[in-house]
Structure formats: structure tokens, C-alpha cells
Amino acid sequence: MLQPLINDFLSLIYPSCCPACQNLLMKHESLICNTCLLTLPRLKNNPVQEQQLEHTFAGRVTLHHSGALFAFEKSGRVQKLLHTIKYKQHRLLASYLGQMMGVECYENRGLSGIDYIVPVPLHPKKLRARGFNQSEYIGKGLAQSLGAELVSNGLMRQTETKTQTRKFQFERWENVKDVFVINPLKSELFKGKHILLVDDVITTGATIEAACIALQSVPDIRLSIIALAYALKA
Numbered sequence: 001m002l003q004p005l006i007n008d009f010l011s012l013i014y015p016s017c018c019p020a021c022q023n024l025l026m027k028h029e030s031l032i033c034n035t036c037l038l039t040l041p042r043l044k045n046n047p048v049q050e051q052q053l054e055h056t057f058a059g060r061v062t063l064h065h066s067g068a069l070f071a072f073e074k075s076g077r078v079q080k081l082l083h084t085i086k087y088k089q090h091r092l093l094a095s096y097l098g099q100m101m102g103v104e105c106y107e108n109r110g111l112s113g114i115d116y117i118v119p120v121p122l123h124p125k126k127l128r129a130r131g132f133n134q135s136e137y138i139g140k141g142l143a144q145s146l147g148a149e150l151v152s153n154g155l156m157r158q159t160e161t162k163t164q165t166r167k168f169q170f171e172r173w174e175n176v177k178d179v180f181v182i183n184p185l186k187s188e189l190f191k192g193k194h195i196l197l198v199d200d201v202i203t204t205g206a207t208i209e210a211a212c213i214a215l216q217s218v219p220d221i222r223l224s225i226i227a228l229a230y231a232l233k234a
């Protein structure tokens, strides 16, 4: 009896806002307002952008499925959500959206039969500064809704060395300052399995592609990728 009154009282002192549109949340809403839940721009509603994402990786890495929940727009609501996760360290929002992504993308048969979910790791320096890897928390929610297992440390990010710089002389690699390696303890686990790599946002695709290249060395592995948002190229 008392709890609803306390909640109402608390919401008067600390009103919670929807991180996407900044409007006050109603009593029956949690984390994101209902209007945003319904109207945030889904990538699946834009076949041109969806195809562009697929074509980004064509001929570079073999992917079973590539997808994203939202279409990213600069200064738009999706960017605000991503910023809230990253800079306000909103872990709950990350896993909530990961779960939503799993539910909404599950209809796509490419996402069935996933064995393991592997988040794109942060550079250790960034991880220390931020305190958490947003992709890992997105992966937690995704794992719940897909019924797959999250392997947080499946990949490791190595700092750039001179040898690695010489190895990748293609233009595409210029912006990838880090190189990924498989955690040697996990390569046996990944043999013959379907791995879903998860990141918060895909822009050029170079980062997630570098992560795929590291995983491709595992025999009979199948790879899919997914992100909360995909930024359309201009």
C-alpha cells in the first residue's frame, strides 16, 4: 500500500526522463518512454540501409547474418541512447536494449541457432577509464533473449605494434589502431560453432571486421554480427 505512494513521492523529487527524448517517464513506463519504444527508427524498416550494411562486408568476411536494431542519426534519439549507455554508464539500459534487439531480430532466421555471443572488447586503457564495456552489457541482454551463452572474454584487443602496422598496409586498416586476437582458452570452444559478435554501433565496419578476421581462424566457425545501431554512410 505504501510503496506506490513512496514511488510517487520519489518521482516528484527525482523525476526520471526518457534517455532518448528527455520527456518525463510516466508511472507505467520504465527506462524508455512508450512513444520512443514504438517510434525509434528501426533498421528493418529501411531496406536500403539494411542492404548497405550487408554490402559493407561482402567479399571481406563471410557472414551468416549482419544486422542492427536501429538506424543511427547524428544528434538523434538513438545517439542519445548510446551516449547514455557509454558516458552515464547505464548498464541496465544496455542490457535492456540488447534484450529488445534479440526479441526483435529473432524473427530473422539468421539469428536462430546462435551458440555463443562475443562482445567486441574495448581497448584495456579505455576499459579502465570507463569502468565497463558497453558491448558486454548489450550482449548480456541479447544472450537472455536468444538463449545463447555470453563469452565476454572470447576476444582480446592488442595494442598496435610496429609489426602489426606493417602487416596491414591497406587503406582500410589505417583507422584500426587495434588488432584482435582470440583468447587461446576459447578457440577450442568456438570450433564448428555459430558465433554472434556484438558491438554498440557500426560505422565504417572496420572494427567489427577486424574482430571477425581474428575469429575466422577457428576451424568450421560460423560468424554473424549485430549492433544496436548502424550509421548510414553519407
Ligand SMILES: [Zn+2]
Pocket (backbone or CB within 6 Å): 018, 019, 020, 021, 022, 023, 032, 033, 034, 035, 036, 037
Ligand atoms: Zn522517449
